[in-house]
Amino acid sequence: MDLKNNDYLQPGISSGTGQESPTPGSVEPPRSVPPYPAYPPYPPYPEPRRRFSIQRVLWGVLFGLSILANVGLFILLLGTVVVLAGAGAAGYGTNVIREGPRTSRIAVINIDGIIDESQADAVHRQLKAAKDDSAVKGVIVRVNSPGGTISASDRIYREIVDFRTQESRPAVAFMQNMAASGGYYACVACDQIVAEPTAITGSIGVVMSHFVFQDLLENKLGVQPVFLTKGQKKDWPSSFRKPTAEELSYIDERLLEPAYQRFVSVVREGRKQVLSADEVSKLADGSIYTADQAQVVELIDKTGYLDDAIAMAKDRAGIQEAQVIEYRKPLSFMDILTAQGKKTSLLPLDRTKLFELCTPQILYLWNAY
Numbered sequence: 001m002d003l004k005n006n007d008y009l010q011p012g013i014s015s016g017t018g019q020e021s022p023t024p025g026s027v028e029p030p031r032s033v034p035p036y037p038a039y040p041p042y043p044p045y046p047e048p049r050r051r052f053s054i055q056r057v058l059w060g061v062l063f064g065l066s067i068l069a070n071v072g073l074f075i076l077l078l079g080t081v082v083v084l085a086g087a088g089a090a091g092y093g094t095n096v097i098r099e100g101p102r103t104s105r106i107a108v109i110n111i112d113g114i115i116d117e118s119q120a121d122a123v124h125r126q127l128k129a130a131k132d133d134s135a136v137k138g139v140i141v142r143v144n145s146p147g148g149t150i151s152a153s154d155r156i157y158r159e160i161v162d163f164r165t166q167e168s169r170p171a172v173a174f175m176q177n178m179a180a181s182g183g184y185y186a187c188v189a190c191d192q193i194v195a196e197p198t199a200i201t202g203s204i205g206v207v208m209s210h211f212v213f214q215d216l217l218e219n220k221l222g223v224q225p226v227f228l229t230k231g232q233k234k235d236w237p238s239s240f241r242k243p244t245a246e247e248l249s250y251i252d253e254r255l256l257e258p259a260y261q262r263f264v265s266v267v268r269e270g271r272k273q274v275l276s277a278d279e280v281s282k283l284a285d286g287s288i289y290t291a292d293q294a295q296v297v298e299l300i301d302k303t304g305y306l307d308d309a310i311a312m313a314k315d316r317a318g319i320q321e322a323q324v325i326e327y328r329k330p331l332s333f334m335d336i337l338t339a340q341g342k343k344t345s346l347l348p349l350d351r352t353k354l355f356e357l358c359t360p361q362i363l364y365l366w367n368a369y
Contacts, residue, residue, distance in 0.1 A: 188270025
């Protein structure tokens with residue numbers, strides 16, 4: 001057995017090196033350990049350089065835009081809530097035109113543009129808001145319109161008369177820029193009329209117009225329209241042939257004359273304090289008037305501005321001071337969502353539009369508008 005390479009030497013047995021192994025109980029003298037060499041400290045690892053990334057920049061921009069969009073939506077929602085909270089019973093909010101005590105108010109009712117059914121509906125809602133507000137002591141009907149359809153003009157006239165009679169509150173008309181034909185029709189429903197010095201009014205009368213496409217269709221396009229009717233006068237007048245003298249006489253008797261007489265009777269009723277029936281008949285020839293001319297013939301009571309109409313309304317209401325307000329329709333979420341979806345066209349033609357173009361309309365309208 002090779003004792004020199006034996007790892008399991010017994011005590012006292014030499015491994016062949018000429019030295020005895022220490023016996024049990026003996027203490028081996030400590031050995032000197034050579035010092036380890038001192039190593040220099042490791043240098044710090046360099047920080048990795050950040051590489052420029054277009055994708056990271058884009059994500060940052062998108063994140064910032066998303067935050068701005070959410071803040072904008074929150075502000076829009078908050079504004080909508082505030083507007084709706086300030087709306088009256090008829091769904092309208094108020095703008096203060098002239099400061100004054102909230103317990104005494106004069107409300108301005110706006111009629112702006114062509115008078116049609118939507119305009120009549122707007123006037124109805126504004127007057128309802130005024131009726132529901134006990135602080136409103138009177139109204140000013142501010143008109144800037146050349147007129148419009150017969151039915152819508154008459155609806156507005158009736159709404160104003162009902163407000164005066166049922167609520168026992170005064171109404172003063174203020175003509176701003178233009179109040180002709182149907183616009184004047186609405187004004188005579190008020191107690192008094194004030195017009196700006198540059199306003200245009202009058203045009204008491206009726207107009208009817210329609211297109212005749214016969215020559216265009218037959219001679220230019222080669223189209224021959226065919227109509228089947230039961231009743232001789234069913235298609236009087238037609239847009240596809242020139243009207244005969246009998247047809248024109250029939251239209252005048254059945255439509256134009258009744259509408260004209262209705263207009264004259266409304267003016268007689270509204271201006272009966274200053275004009276006789278014969279005087280109104282002489283003025284009802286469709287003539288147009290400036291404000292000064294209208295005052296001379298007493299179609300209006302005074303020329304002036306909005307403050308003059310306000311003073312007149314306060315005087316008729318028997319108050320010294322008043323807060324003057326106007327009604328505004330609050331913006332709805334549907335208005336916001338559909339605003340971008342509405343498309344405009346230079347010539348939007350659909351079935352309804354074609355029907356309107358081909359159908360004669362009887363109007364309280366000044367055609368020079």
